[in-house]
Amino acid sequence: MIELEGVPELIDPVMVAAFEGWNDAGDAASTAVAHLEREWKGEVFAALDAEDYYDFQVNRPTVWMDAGVRKITWPTTRLSVVRVGGEKPRDLVLVRGIEPSMRWRSFCNELLGFAHELGVELVVVLGALLGDTPHTRPVPVSGVTSDADLAQRMDLEETKYEGPTGIVGVLQEACTHAGVPAVSLWAAVPHYVSQPPNPKATLALLNRLEDLLDLRIPLGELPEDARAWQVGVDQLAAEDSEVAEYVQTLEEARDTAELPEASGEAIAREFERYLRRRDGGAPGGPPGGHATADGTDSASYLRDSPSGRTRPPRPPKPDTPGAAGNAGDSGDSGDSGDSGEAGDSGEAGGSGGQDGEDTSED
Numbered sequence: 001m002i003e004l005e006g007v008p009e010l011i012d013p014v015m016v017a018a019f020e021g022w023n024d025a026g027d028a029a030s031t032a033v034a035h036l037e038r039e040w041k042g043e044v045f046a047a048l049d050a051e052d053y054y055d056f057q058v059n060r061p062t063v064w065m066d067a068g069v070r071k072i073t074w075p076t077t078r079l080s081v082v083r084v085g086g087e088k089p090r091d092l093v094l095v096r097g098i099e100p101s102m103r104w105r106s107f108c109n110e111l112l113g114f115a116h117e118l119g120v121e122l123v124v125v126l127g128a129l130l131g132d133t134p135h136t137r138p139v140p141v142s143g144v145t146s147d148a149d150l151a152q153r154m155d156l157e158e159t160k161y162e163g164p165t166g167i168v169g170v171l172q173e174a175c176t177h178a179g180v181p182a183v184s185l186w187a188a189v190p191h192y193v194s195q196p197p198n199p200k201a202t203l204a205l206l207n208r209l210e211d212l213l214d215l216r217i218p219l220g221e222l223p224e225d226a227r228a229w230q231v232g233v234d235q236l237a238a239e240d241s242e243v244a245e246y247v248q249t250l251e252e253a254r255d256t257a258e259l260p261e262a263s264g265e266a267i268a269r270e271f272e273r274y275l276r277r278r279d280g281g282a283p284g285g286p287p288g289g290h291a292t293a294d295g296t297d298s299a300s301y302l303r304d305s306p307s308g309r310t311r312p313p314r315p316p317k318p319d320t321p322g323a324a325g326n327a328g329d330s331g332d333s334g335d336s337g338d339s340g341e342a343g344d345s346g347e348a349g350g351s352g353g354q355d356g357e358d359t360s361e362d
Contacts, residue, residue: 004117007045007081010091014213015115018126019077021099023166025189025290026198028128032205033096039218042080042094046114050076053100053107077107079114084215093118099167107167108174115180123175123182124212126205127168128198129291131188134250135233139204140188143212146176154212156183166291185209190250192243193233194290199225 016036018029036042050056059075077097084090093114100107115123133140144159145151151158161169168184175182185208187201203222210217237243 004045004114007118010081010093010118011083012088012090013081013093013118013120014090015093015095015111015118015120015123016126016209017095017111017123017171019097019099019167021166022289022291023099023127023129023168025128025130025187025194026201027196028187028189028198028201028205029126030096031197031199031202032126032209033094035202035206035220035222036082036092036217037080037094037096039220040082040084040092042082044078044080046079048077048097048107048110050074053077053103054098055101058101059098077111081118086216090213090215093120104167104170105174108171111171112174112178112180115175120180123171123180124209125168125171125182125184126187126209127166127184127291128187128189128201128205130191130194130289131292132250132253133188133190134247134254135190135193135200135230135237136247136251137254139201141204141208142186142188143183143208144186145181145183146173147181150181150183154183159184183212185212189290190233191292192246193236197225197229199229202226 016033018024018033020027020030024030050061054075056075061072061074063070063072065071075098077095077100080094080096082092082094084092095111114120131140143154143156144161145154145156146159148158150156172182172184185205187205189198189201199222203219203226206217206219206222237247
């Protein structure tokens with residue numbers, strides 16, 4: 001039985017969750033939830049027992065000094081709550097942690113227990129995966145659900161994915177079986193530059209979350225960070241002719257795939273989003289790999305090795321299947337091709353085992 005003392009009655013609460021590990025390429029998803037928590041000054045009200053779900057040889061605790069006293073921070077998953085003001089205030093329950101090493105079903109049941117006690121009306125899980133997408137184009141973000149009615153009502157893709165899955169996919173299905181509406185938003189991160197941080201992918205996830213929940217999120221320095229990130233990757237890619245050629249091939253494949261989407265209706269939607277964000281403002285161990293388009297682990301390619309850079313694989317020709325920028329776990333509106341659990345190609349699975357840890361004191 002979960003008892004929540006000191007948590008006020010929430011207004012139209014939505015749970016937004018992200019987990020470090022295999023579902024979090026470039027740390028894009030976990031950084032998005034951390035941004036919400038920071039901008040809206042979230043207050044942590046609960047933490048899961050780390051010993052129930054984590055292997056500390058995979059996700060090690062950290063020791064630190066506080067006024068001369070040594071303290072330990074244990075890797076775990078924490079819940080906080082923030083209130084979004086405006087004409088229609090509502091509350092967000094933020095879940096930020098690490099993909100568990102064990103007992104995934106119990107982990108999901110515990111989170112669902114919190115959702116039930118808090119009256120959560122919708123669960124949104126953020127994820128990021130590695131895909132054949134160029135860094136020079138808008139980040140593909142796909143929204144998927146297992147609920148056909150919810151997919152139609154919220155303009156989402158009904159997932160048909162089959163294959164390896166991670167905690168994002170498991171939690172979404174647990175919500176579905178428990179009768180809690182659940183959505184996953186997946187950002188596709190270029191596999192040839194997957195090192196964190198990736199502010200461009202984080203920004204794309206937050207923009208899609210704005211649209212999904214019809215709220216305005218304070219973005220702070222994220223837009224400028226995203227531009228700086230792209231300039232930096234442009235410079236690194238320009239130093240290697242093979243990488244530059246590879247990026248150009250991805251651009252051509254992406255542009256060809258998206259040509260039918262460049263309709264008047266699609267352009268009007270993007271322009272409306274732009275106006276809303278411009279005028280509205282905002283109210284007050286070594287890590288493992290990441291999910292890819294085929295459900296396997298993958299590492300970064302561009303300057304990812306102390307001894308130099310690893311060449312990216314030769315892409316398929318644009319007229320062959322899979323060449324149009326498939327992006328793993330996402331697949332909405334043709335943005336990213338088939339994208340795993342966010343579409344139909346290769347979601348996130350296993351326990352990627354990132355050595356991430358929270359900064360809260362145990």
